Amino acid sequence: MSVVQAVKNYVNKMISESEPGYKIMLMDKETTSFVSLVLGMSEVMRQEVYMFERLDQTSSGENMSYLKCLVYVRPTQDNIRALCHELQKPRYGAYYIYFSNVVSKSDVKLLAEADEHEVVREVQELYADYQALSPHLFSLNMPIHSHGMKWGSGCLQRTVQGLAGVLFSLQLLPTIRYQNNSEMARSLAENIRQTIVTEGSLYTNVDTEGNSLLLILDRRDDPVTPLLHQWTYEAMVHELLGVNNGRVNLAHVPGVSDDLKEVVMSPTQDDFYARSMYLNYGEIGQTIKDLMEDYQKKLSKQQKVESINDMKHFVESYPQFKKMSGTVSKHVTVVGELSRLVGTLGLLGISECQQELVCGSDHSANLQRIYQLVTDVKVREADAVALVMLYALRHEGHPNNDVRGLIIALRKRNVGDDYLKLLSSLMDYGGARARQSDLFGTQAPQDVSAIKKRLFKGLKGVDNVYTQHKPLVLDTISEVAKGRLREGAYPYCGNPAPTASKPQNVVLFIIGGVTYEESAAIHQFNTNNPGMRVILGGSTVHNSTSFLASMEAAMDGLPRKTLRI
Structure with a gap:
């Protein structure tokens, strides 16, 4: 159960099902990020994709009827209008149209009426309507989602579409539970349930009902985690440098070369990063040192070109060697800048x-x-x-x-x-x-196990003073795994399935965004609990800056009652 693999499968399906020959991919801003996060453009181009275009940036250019056009866009009104305009004056010989979610019959009719030249060969719905950041983590890339305690304009609909897309793409028919004190969580749960009922025919290979759980949480229940400095490689990069659609801007780094001013930091396209993203600050330094030593050993071997066979071997291994060189340069630069900031800022x-x-x-x-x-x-x-x-x-x-x-x-x-x-x-x-939730463990415990947890928590010692904190979501998923998630705090939406107390597959969605600390915690939970698979998702992925901006937007214009300053 991997969201990355689900999106990859959809992209490969689009490319493979069209006729052989060179193609272009026509996408919108959002679907461009969906694809680029799971597949490198060079990998897509190896499958006869010649060029990439943005639907919202196209202009009437030269006619290229010898090319086929793969269209992959979200089913928004703006995209439908732009597609109709494209089909009225087609630049390509054939169009294969794929929507990232359910499209209405009326919109399909508009496209059919616009297709006067009969260039459309296919119209299909796929359900890759989210950013797959790692196998267990997805985002809807919605930094602003609410106003006060209510959904912002259009935000509920977008969240329903994205979250339903995750369930459809993974073929999960879940029991749904939600955070009881959150009206936003309740309305999202009800809308997801209705969508599943309405679009039930989309399930073709569904898991056994009752084996899956969708648990909807609210960021308000844990405002602490996004404010803390984190020390895994992935979280540090996002907090101190910022990650946008899998890319990091290093243009501000003193002395950085032109080819490193923007780098890709995605586990799907960087094997070293995939292996290192959950390492802490102390471990990553040694890992970088090992990477450099390995590179230097291979470099010394490459420099000994004394025969025809040596030259042949060099030519064959050059692409891999060049790739390793780029990996070393990138991560040495990134870690060096992180180290500089940690020292300069006294973090x-x-x-x-x-x-x-x-x-x-x-x-x-x-x-x-x-x-x-x-x-x-x-x-x-x-x-x-x-x-x-x-x-x-x-x-x-x-x-x-x-x-x-x-x-x-x-x-x-x-x-x-x-x-x-x-x-x-x-x-x-x-x-x-x-x-x-009892975020700080200060409420009176109600049972013996809770008392023990509080009494002995401080007796185990702290291996690292910088990583004592564990996010609330880890306690929540642990209660799910034990079948002890309180129904009063997390009620069911509709009737629970008979085997839903200990599900095998869980989708945790946090309204208001997730953090990379929570992602690392879920990754560790999945590693330690092979009988249960958890997918974590949220409105966006926060660092402290984006969290405060999101909160400011949510509370803007509302009366402040708690603290007068």
Whole structure:
């Protein structure tokens, strides 16, 4: 059960089912990212795909009727209009049209009426309507999704389409559960259920009913995880450099060469990255060193070209050697920049404080350390504000809570009003009154197992002070695996299947976005629990910057009740 393989299969199906000969692929902005994340363009071109075009950027160019056109677009009204215009004045000899989701009969009729030259050979629905980032992780690439506690305009429909696409492409007919205190989760669950009923004929090889679960969660239940500095390679790249559709911009790196100003960081196109993305900061340095040593050994062998056979071997191995050279250059540059930023920004000290804050219980020590960092001019404004946000969430109900004092400290270092407003928004967005889970383990435990968990959690020792925190989603999926997910907190949508208590396949979807820390946790869970497979997805994949922007958009214009600043 892999979302990457599901999308790959659809793309290969499109290419293989058309007539032999050179083709072009006509896509929209979103489907371009769907394809590029799972297949390199060179890999697609090896299958007789000659050129790539964007439907929203086409202009009336030369007639190329000798080419066939593979159209892969989302079934939006803009795309339907653009396709009709394309078919009225066709530039290619034949069109094979594939929609990434269900398309209405009325839209198909519009295309048929526009096809006066009878160039359309095929119209099909595929269900690759999402970004497959790794085998167990998908995103709908929707950074902004809500306003207040309600769905933003068009966002519910897009989420239903994307999430239903995941279920259809994996042929999962799930029991559906949702976070009880989230009206958005409830409405999404109901719409997904209705879509499955309406489009039930799309299931051709469905898994046994009751073996699968769709669990819909809300980001508000865990606003902590997106605010923390993370130390896996994948998460560090996203937090410090930013990843956009599998690409990282390195143009700002001092002395970077032109060919490294933008690099691909996708596990489907970079074997080294796929092996290293879940390694922590300490491990990745040694792994890079090993990669360089291996490269140097092969380089020394390549330099000994003394015979015809040596030359033949060099020519045969050159493409692989060149690829390895590019891999080494890319990752040395990326890790070098990460290392520079960690040192320059003092992130080790900040992260240690964050971890002790959210995982420890010593309010006085936490407060003292935060004051030290907040008043340190070497600490970035964003990191200082994030520390105060974490403190406000962690010690919201503490009798000696000193959020106001920390705000005064932020004002003294001239932190902008936008950041201070975000602090107020955060408490309304994800404070204690907005959550249903015991995020910090501070509520009175209800049973013996919960008491033991709290008593002995701190006795096991901490292997790494920077990775003490475990995201809430890991506790949630562990409860699912044990068949102990509380129905009161996560009710069923419709009647539960009789075997749904311990499903074999789970799709976890987080309204408001996921993080790479949560992805790493689910990857580890899948590794440790081979009898159960979990797919994680969300509205988008957040780092701290995008999370705060998303929260700001959600709370914009709403009254702030929790914290007056």
